[in-house]
Each structure stands twice: as structure tokens, then as C-alpha cells.
Amino acid sequence: MADDLQTTRVENEETALEHFTELRRILLQSVVFFTVMFVVFLIYMPKVLPMLANGYKIVLMGPLDVIRFYTGVSGALALGLTTPFIGYQLWKFVKPGLTPTESRITLTYVPAISLSFFTGAAFGYFIVFPVLFKFLIKIGEKSFDVLITAREYFLFLLTSTLSLGFLFELPIVMVFLTSIGILSPTKLKQIRKYAYLLLAVISALITPPDFISQLLVLAPLILLYELGILLSLVTFKKKMKKEAALIS
Template sequence: MEDKEAKYIGYLEELRKRIIITLCSFLVAVCGAFIYAKDIYNWLVRDMEGKLTVLGPTDILWAYMIISGIFAIAVTIPVAGIQAWQFVKPALSKSERRATLMFIPALAVLFAVGISFGYFVLFPMVLSFLQTIAANQVNTMYTTENYFSFMLNITLPFGLLFEMPAVVMFLTKLGILNPMRLAKARKLSYFILAVISITITPPDLVSDVLVIVPLLILYEVSITLSKMVYKKQLALRTVEQ
């Protein structure tokens, strides 16, 4: 009984250590990104022709913090992946350790791809649609806070959703997921992804299709990758037996 309690306390201490390292990495990344926040801000609002408005002295600081936070998340994702891998490493075999470690760089790449898709494809499309609606009807005035909140709500979810293939492969390797479960959950997953795409896009069919198709493809790619990992695991178990 005492041994079990000691192991449990050890797991909690190890988890605490990994969380602290991840949070410290995030804070350091925020501070580093904040140094260049002004330059990044000017680049992000380059198409607005200086039309953004601030309503309070802290609005521009808030925008700089949002920019720094997004870049810090991108930097922290692989760090968090490494810490998660370190936490579960004692329970993995040597082959599983090598295989799961390879997924960590993919987390950073997929997050960057998702953010880029949201910013370069979806964000201008939605913004243009809304500007078209308001044209010749009202005087438009964008505040810094509203503009960056709008940008954040569109781009960040895609950065996280594009992590799906790497996360699915990682969980499949650990035995938590398998392709059969993913296939059974296909209808529910499609429905959830469709709701997400309809919620964050303008109310027109073209915009919905442009968003939902990549998400559905990502889900199918995740199932395919899960099948590949699952088959390799079955083959290894057969050889070991």
C-alpha cells in the first residue's frame, strides 16, 4: 500500500515538474516575442492602411500581448510535446520511444500550417465578406481589440485542429486510439467539424466548403495514419510472439 502511494506521489511530482517546465517555456517565449511585437503588429495590419482605432491606452498593449501569446504557443507546443513524451517514456519500450519522439516536430509544423491556413486563406475571405456587407451602408471603424480578437478566433482554432494527424498517431502508438474507433466516430466527427466550419465562416456555401473540406480531409488522413501505425504494432506483436 505504501509503495503504491509512493508511486502515485512520484507520478504527481513528475507531472508537476513537466507542467512547470512547459509554463516557464511559454513565459520565456512570450517575453521574447514581445520584443518584436511592434514589427509583427505593423505587418499584420499592413492591409488596413492605418484604419485601426484604439479606445484606451492599454488597447495597443493588449494587441501586442495577443501577438506574443500566439507566437509563444507555437514555440511551446513542441516543448509541451517533449514534456509529455518524457512523462510517459518510462512506460514505453525502446521502439515506442523512438517512434513517438518523431511526432513532436510534426506538432510544430502542423500548428504553423493551420495558423497559416486560417490567416492567409480564411481570415481575408471572411473579412472581405463582412466589408462587402457594410460597404456604402455604414461608416466602418475597426478597433485594435476587435480586429485582433476576430483574427484570433479564426486562426487559432485551425492551428489546433491541424494537430489532429500527429495527435492521433501518437495516441494510436500508445494504444489509446485505434482506426476502428475513429471510423465508428466518423459521423459524429463530421458533424462536429461541420458545426465548427459553419460557425466561424460567413453564411455562404463557398466559404463553408473551403473550410470544411480541409477539416474532413485531415480527419481521413488521421484515420489512414492510425491504420498504418496500428498495423505496424500488430506486426511487431506477432513477431515478438
């Protein structure tokens, strides 16, 4: 009996060590991938900047600002591209513990998350950011000579794009939580008003304090929540059919 317990303990320790080693490998690969993307963006930053500047004349306030500016923008862009890579690596880590069906379903979330993120970032870059930025500049030009600094410009740009990139993953998160049994379509409908309130607070935090700007961000977020409920309902029905088939 003691020998069996000792053997089990050794096997558990070996398994934990293997998991730790695998997680360390994933972390190192992710850091390497991020570093490579960071260096690439840093090298090509002079070519990337004109596209991001959208024709505005942007100024630096000090000699060190160019370093902070280049590294900040390169790091943000590299992080956006590294996120799908990390998701795929984590899927490979949990794959041995999944059934073939669970593995296939989980894998579909990796491109779905990536697509949602880039769709949200594109929505922020091509729609939300230009509208909000031009609106604010016009207000400022009525009373002041507006000087657009690199730090403020790209902080506003990254806030408008990356935050929406993550927020656009809301339906994917809702479907995933439904598939593992944490949420249900009924529950999502019951908490709808609280979800709307939370989304309104988030939209207020990432936009200027005016109704038009907040509505421009809040409206698609509400639509995404409703889309999440619809997809959750589809997922829930499929889950119920599979469970009924297994029982019968």
C-alpha cells in the same frame, strides 16, 4: 509481512513524490519558457504588428486598449510556441516507463504535432483569414463606413489561425489513438458521418454565417479526417504485423 507492506508503502510514496517533483519541474520550465516568449513578443510587438495588420488601418478605442492588445497578441503567439515545448517535456517525463520502441514512436509525435499546428496556423493566416476578412469588409462597405478596431481585428485573426492550428492536428490524434488501441480504421469509417457533422459544427462556430466561409474551412477538415483514416490504416497494419511476429 507487515515490514514488507510498510516498505512497499514507503517506496510508493517516494515514487509518487518523485513524479510530483518532476511534474512541478516541467510546469515551472513551461511557465519560464512561456514567459520568455511572451516578453520577446511584447518587446518586438511594434515590429510584428505591421506584418499582422496586412495593410489595414487599425484603430484603438481607448488608452488601455493598447495594453490589452499587446498582452493578448503576445500571449497567444507565446502559447503557440510553448505547446511543442510542453509536448517534449511530457515525453521526457513518460520516457522511463516506455520501451525503446515506444519511446522512439512517441517522440516522433512531438515534431508531428508541431508541424501540424504550424501548418494549420499558416493555412488560417494566409488563406482563410484574408478571404473571410476581405469578404466581410466588402459586405460592410456597401452600407456602412467600416472602422476596424484592434480588438475585433486580432480576435478574428487569432480565431482563424490558432483554431485551425489545433484542428490540423486531427490526423495525428487519430493515429495516436489507433497506435494505443482506442480506435481502429474500421471504427473511424463507421463514425465518419458523425465526424463530418461535428466538423461542420466546428467550422460554423469559427467562421461567419455564410456558406462560402464555412465550406472554406470544412473542406480541408474533411480531407484531414480522410487522411487520418488512411494513416490510421497504415498504423493499424504495422501494429498487427508486430503483434503477429511476437506471437510466432
